[in-house]
Amino acid sequence: MSSDSDDDMPLARTNGKHVSEAHISKAEDKALDKAQDKAMEKAGSKAKNVAVGISVRNGPVDEMDIDEPLTNGNAKRKSRGSTSKAVNYNDSPEGESDEDAVPLAKRQKTSKNVVESESDDDAPLAAKRKPGKLPPKATETAYGESSDDDQPLTALAKKKVEIEQHAAKEAKAIRAKEAKEAKKPKKSVKKEESDDEDVKPKTKRKSNGTASAKKSNGVKKEESDSDVPLSKKASAKKTNGKVKSENASPAKKGKGKKDESEEVEEVYRWWDAPKKEDDSIKWDTLQHNGVVFPPEYEPLPKNVKLLYDGTPLTLSIEAEEIAGFFGAMLNSTHNVENPTFQKNFFRDFTDEVKKTGGAKDRDGNKVAIKDFDKLDFKAIFNYYDGKSQEKKARSSAEKKADKAEKDKLEAPFTQCIWDGRKEQVGNFRVEPPGLFRGRGEHPKTGSVKRRVTPEQISINIGKEATVPTPPEGHKWKSIQHDNKATWLAMWQENINGAYKYVMLAAKSSIKGQSDFKKFEKARELKKHIDRIRKEYTKDLKAELMADRQRATAVYLIDKFALRAGNEKDSENEAETVGCCSLKFEHVTLSNDPPNTVIFDFLGKDSIRFYQEVRVDAQVFKNLKMFKKSPKSDGDDIFDRLTTTQLNKHLTGYMPGLSAKVFRTYNASYTMSELLKDLKGSNMSIQEKIKLYNDCNRKVAILCNHKRTVGAGHEAQMEKMTDRIKGLRYQQWRIKQMMIDIDPKIKKKKPASYFELHEDLDQEWIESHQKFLIEEQKSKIEKKFQKDNEKLVADGQKEMKAKELTERLAVVGELEKKFKKENKTKKVDAEGKGPSIEKCETNVEKLDERINTMNLQAEDREGNKEVALGTSKINYIDPRLTVVFSKKFDVPVEKFFSKTLREKFAWAIESLEDEDGWEF
Incomplete structure (x- = not known):
């Protein structure tokens, strides 16, 4: 133990880096306490209003086109949509956001934000970054406000404290109940399966794959989207864990018989099937057709050099x-x-x-x-x-024909036979050769990704199954029959030596069971969370530096959703960090306001993590100690802690517990508590959707799952505003038609009823009229083109240009009509048999649409700093969304896109006949 006189001695050095002393002297502790007290005293009232445990500001991040994290295959790189395109005034599907309509991996790609690389590769990470301009410093209410409720950050912080206190009480109650049940004498009756059994942690299963443990078995997490169209969700009665899909049978009469070659699809309800005794055995029989290779290279023409x-x-x-x-x-x-x-x-x-x-x-x-x-x-x-x-x-027609041909060739590879049932394969295509792009400032960006040959590929298949035939003149690297692995094919890429795997699709039973286990593990954490928080709070003052660093790290992971982080080989990988690998330059301490910590580093996938947070006084003091001089840039903050040590410590509380489980637990438990307080019996569907999104937003804020405002947010909001103004203009025209039908109506309605809305002016109206004219012209031209393509496909002659000219005559008429209206300020009644009643009905319908769109706009504005899709898909137990859907009678389609409904079929269907489920 260091003596009091050792305070001024320099820190030990290991591998050229300063390392904290093993023990913390009482004198050092007291000195830091005094400094802390002075800072708090100086802050005065500021110190009392500190909202501890919630991020108060997120910084900017720069956009970059990056490679998606692939299990394998040649995912297409999509260009970013321009924000300058013409506004589309058509309403999007109610309740389903743009974010939900896009697969997760591709959605992430558009929002990846990383720093620009510089030519000075040897410069330190902090020096190389160009963070750009930070947003204005947050006021006390800058974050944490829902769109319909001015909730100051301090109020949300209090809510977080309430939830944590309730969690502690619930954990004690659960353990007391289990202890009481354990003392009861066992009855000699057949044991019934219960939900409690599902919650109990299983024995630690063996790793998948055959790669070494040093590379985490080389398994790269599969993305949630699939290149293969997912089949329709089944909803039918179960029979021993299997159902016949109702959607697979002919539904419409008089449409002819279904192709006899098409089989009735069976959906495997694994959540109803008997539990396996050996959880490590993944399959008994497995048959598949291998992988699809990219086409061979076509040489350039001789004149192209x-x-x-x-x-x-x-x-x-x-x-x-x-x-x-x-x-x-x-x-x-x-x-x-x-x-x-x-x-x-x-x-x-x-x-x-x-x-x-x-x-x-x-x-x-x-x-x-x-x-x-x-x-x-x-x-x-x-x-x-x-x-x-x-x-x-x-x-x-040509595009459809090409796609049909491609689908026909790939059809044999899209499914496998797993224990006698069909399962969808995720990405069965081998990556084509090309140039590696990497993420962030990857040192190997631009290197050549070599063509993968069959000689590099290992096939995993059942012993009795027929081995796929490799391309002519080639052979597979090896054939394996590992029924403890879930991959079908594997190879090693040449850039980083990483292993690529062909896995089952997100909708498969194997992926579903993986998700289920993840959320059940988070539910299991409910029993232990109070003990964990109590112990790490106590260890924040530990005498041993290693214990104090570990406690501080767990605090940051629990409170601010930091990832644990792993050491990187800087020569081969982008320099990304997590909690345990934070460097001196990644953490800035400030006492204005008190106990403020600024994190600024490249996190997972080289996304810049910037958060300004308020921490407990003891945590602030500890970080100050961990940054003690002469530490400087490049030195580790947690120099006596590794991710392995941290996770090993956590497993002492609960089998299988690791740092990442806290993110899932905090998000799901917080959502569960927020949903319990909801009431919305007299609300419209859109209002209920917004109610759910408000809860989701609070989860993201309380669990610090926030993001920076996207570059296209302002353009999107402007687009929505224009759509609302377009509806208001349409409404105004209908009201003017009412005057044309019956001029006396002006005396029956208040004058304000017929006035132009304050958001509209003549300049905007004329601009909107031009848009409507161009929109109609474009629709007519596209329709003409499609009609011609159909005629050609049917072996008939194309229509002549004269036909298009005649069709476009209505565009000229519309233009004349608008000119007349602008001049006379009068609108002639339109349509067949126009009447006051019809016009009033149309005005009311437009009112509903305007109200719905206003709610959507408020919702989107409130979500600008929150990735609702990320928390909803990855961190919030999907069963909570299903419970909300059932409780408030909102179709689950409003929350989960088709792909997600198939991914979370286990959550949706397992709660069909169950009421009162709780996380």
Whole structure:
């Protein structure tokens, strides 16, 4: 133990880094206490109003096009939508947000925000970052306000305290109940399965796969979306864990018989099936057809060449393909202008050129490629861009025919037979070769991803099953029969040596069981959360530095949803961190207001994590101690703690408990408590949806699952405002038609009824009229084109341009009508048999639409700093959403898209006949 006199001695150094003393002296503790008391005294009333445990400000992050985290396969990289496109005034499906309509992985891709890379690769991470302009400092009510309720941050903090206090009482009650039941004598009757049995932690199952434990068995988490269309959700009576899908049988009479080749789909209700004795055995029989390989490379035409210093080069097929990778993506300036991307590409390209006989000019003379800046890829880019434009210009019929052909070829690979039942395969395509992009400032960005051959692929299949036939002239690396693994095929990619796996789809029973176990583990944490919080609060003052650091880390993970973090090999991976791997420069301490901590680092997937939070005084003091001089940039904050040690400590409370379980528990338990207080009997569907979203939003705030405002948020809000104004204009025109039908109506209604809404002015009206004219013109032209395509497909002649001209005549009439209305300020009645009653009905309908859209706009504005989809899909038990849906009689489709309904079929159907389920 360090003596009091050791305070001024420098910290120990390990591997060039300063390491905290093993013991904390009483003198140091007292000195920090005095400094803390002075700071609090100076703050005065500020100190009393500190909202502890909630983030008060999120910083900005810069957008970057990145590779999606794939299980395998060639996911398409989609370009970002322009915010300058014409406004679409058509209402989106009620209650289903844009966020829900997009698969999670792809949605994340559009919101990934990382710092821009710089040429100085050796500079420290903090120095390389260009954080940009931070948002204005938050006031006391800047965050934590719902759109319909001005709730100050301090009020939400109090709510968080109430929830934590209730959790402690509930944990004690659960343990007391279990202890009481354990003392009861066992009855000699057949044991019935109960919900409590499902909650009990299972024995720790063995890892999947065959890779080494050092790489976490190489298993990369599969994304929740699938390239394969998911089948319709079944809803039928169960029979021994299986049901026949009602949707699979012919539903409409008079439509002809269903194709005899189509089988009636069976849905496996694993949640009703008997529990397996050995949880580590995943299957008894397994049959599948392997993987789909990308097409072979098509050489460039002879007139399309890579230029070097103006000289056309003749390259080997292998080198030409690599040159094509770079040339095809010249429009992705963020990548091709990145010095690290250029350096890695140039190294791999020139290595391939040398290995395959070198580059030659027209006369066959060798050309030494030494300078990247002398390479000219424009001809290659123009060639591939031209092919891309041709592909886009295909008719709808051609696109459908191509898709049908592709689907037919891939159909055998989309499903496997798992224990005698069909299961959907997630991504069965092998990744095509290309240039690695990576996430954030990845040191290997621009490196060549090599083509994967069958000789690199291991197949996992049942012993009695027929092994898939590899492409002609090839053979598989190995054939395995590992029934404790859930992967179907596996290979190792060449960039980072990571293992890629073909797994089952998100809707499969295996994935469903994985989700179920995750949420059940979070439910199990309910029993222990009070003891864990009590012990880490006590250890915040521990004498041993290791104990104090561990307690502080658990506090941050529990309160602020920080990930545990793992050490990275900076030479091969982007420098991302979590709680246990935080560096000196990632944590800034401030006493204005008191006990404020600013976290600023690159977290998972190189997304910049910026949060300004208020912590307990003891935690602030501890962080100050962990940053004690002479520590500086590069030194670890938690230098006596690793993620492995942290998780090992947590398993002492509960089998299988790790840092990530806290995120799921906090989100689900908080949502559960908020939903209990809800009342909404006399609300519309849209109001109930907003009520749910308000709870979801509070979960994100209370659990610190916030995000920065998206770059396109303002444009989206402007678009919604324009749509509402468009409806108001439509309403005004109908009211003017009422005057045209019966001028006496003006005396029967108040004058304000016929007035133009204050949000509308003549300039906006004229602009909107132009939009309506262009919209109608566009619709007519598209309809004409589709009609012609249909005629050609049926073997008939196309319509002549004269037909289009005649159809477009109505556009001219509409333009004249608007000009007349603007001049006379009068609107002629439209439609068949116009009447006052019909107009009033239409006005009322528009009122409903306007109110609905106003609610949606308020909801979206309230969600600008909250990723509702992320918390709803990943952290909140889906059964809570189903409970809300049943309680308030709102279709579950309003909360879960089709893909999510299939993913969470177990949650939806397991609660069909159950009332009163609680997390």
